[in-house]
Amino acid sequence: MNTKLLLENTKKTIQEFEAEGEAEAISFLIIEYLFKLSRMDVLMEKEIEVSSTDHEKIESILSQLKTGKPIQHILGKVEFYGRQFLVNPNVLIPRRETEELVHLVLENHPDLSEQLIIDIGTGSGIIPITIAKERKHCEVYAVDISTSALATAKRNAMLNHANVSFIQANILEDDLDLPKSNIWISNPPYIMNKEKIEMEAKVYEHEPYTALFVPDHDALKFYERITQLAFKHLVQGGALYFEINEQFGKEVKKLMQDNGFKDVKVMGDMQGKDRFVFGKR
Structure with missing residues (x-):
């Protein structure tokens, strides 16, 4: 045929x-x-x-x-940054914006030799695994609260022959025992509950709710907590990178500045929407 x-x-x-x-x-x-x-x-x-x-x-x-079942869940895998990753209802399906986030980090840091990178809220592990493969001489850690998500991330690391250390922790409550690091990256939950009505049902019905949504009255809670922890654990000159809700570029920038970060920038995605905020300790 x-x-x-x-x-x-x-x-x-x-x-x-x-x-x-x-x-x-x-x-x-x-x-x-x-x-x-x-x-x-x-x-x-x-x-x-x-x-x-x-x-x-x-x-x-x-x-x-x-x-309404996503094609990625039916096939059980998705391509991200040229590599294959397993996906299931326990983890978010990777978005193009997150590929842009990874590319931004790699572009800003062409040499990560002997540097330590932390990914917070790793989900399927796409961010740390990709960085570990693209910058082979760095040390990469990935943190998530979900045992199911971490199981998927570990399988993805094995599938891609990537050396990543995984840690289960509640970023909002636990005082993480992490070494001093050079880069923190996070794509935390950032969709407000009130935005749910604008989304396709196949997204919120088939992907983990807690990885997508935050309360309308406390939409920046992950950014605030991660910023504080990153400032504590980053070396001087270390960098923090966020993927954000397009509505909160200015707010996340100010939050980082108020917590001591310098040279904080807001960057748009390929659609021209504010999507990334990053700065240095």
């Missing part, structure tokens, strides 16, 4: 419940996953054998998609 035709047929079905662009992206993922093909293979209209079992697998995936 012609792969381009298979793509169009799959896309047509998915467009019954998804926008065209999203339907095409999902269709590519399904074909790449089931037939071990590259996107270029599909675009070049490679001919493949599609068995009755293959058709049944496609139908099963489409049925699950119709219920």
Whole structure:
């Protein structure tokens, strides 16, 4: 069967419940996953054998998609910064903005030899694992409150042959026993409960609630606590990086400045929305 035709047929079905662009992206993922093909293979209209079992697998995936289940959970994996990571309902599905955060850190720190990096709220482990792979001579720690998330992160570290130390802790309550470090990174929960009505149901129904949402009246609680802990544990000149809710760029910047950080900057993502705040101790 012609792969381009298979793509169009799959896309047509998915467009019954998804926008065209999203339907095409999902269709590519399904074909790449089931037939071990590259996107270029599909675009070049490679001919493949599609068995009755293959058709049944496609139908099963489409049925699950119709219920709102994310394609990443159906396939059980996602690509992040050119590597494969396992995902499930215990961890957030990585967003493009977080890839931008990792790229920002790597771009600002081309040499992390013998430096120590801490990731707070690691989830699936995408941030520390990527940094450990891209900067091989650094020491990386990752912290999360969830045992289930840490189990997934540890599997991802093994899958990617990354050397990362994982710590279970409640960042809001525990006094972390961490060594002096050079960089802290965090993509904490930052969506206010009142914003839930603007989100797709498949996000908040299939991803961990506590990793997404914060109370409307205390939306910056993670940023405040992490900033205080980072200032305590960072070496002089060490850096703190946050991914943020676009509404709170100025507030997070001021919070960091009030806690002693210098050269604090707010940076937009590829959509032009305030998404990252970083500064030096």
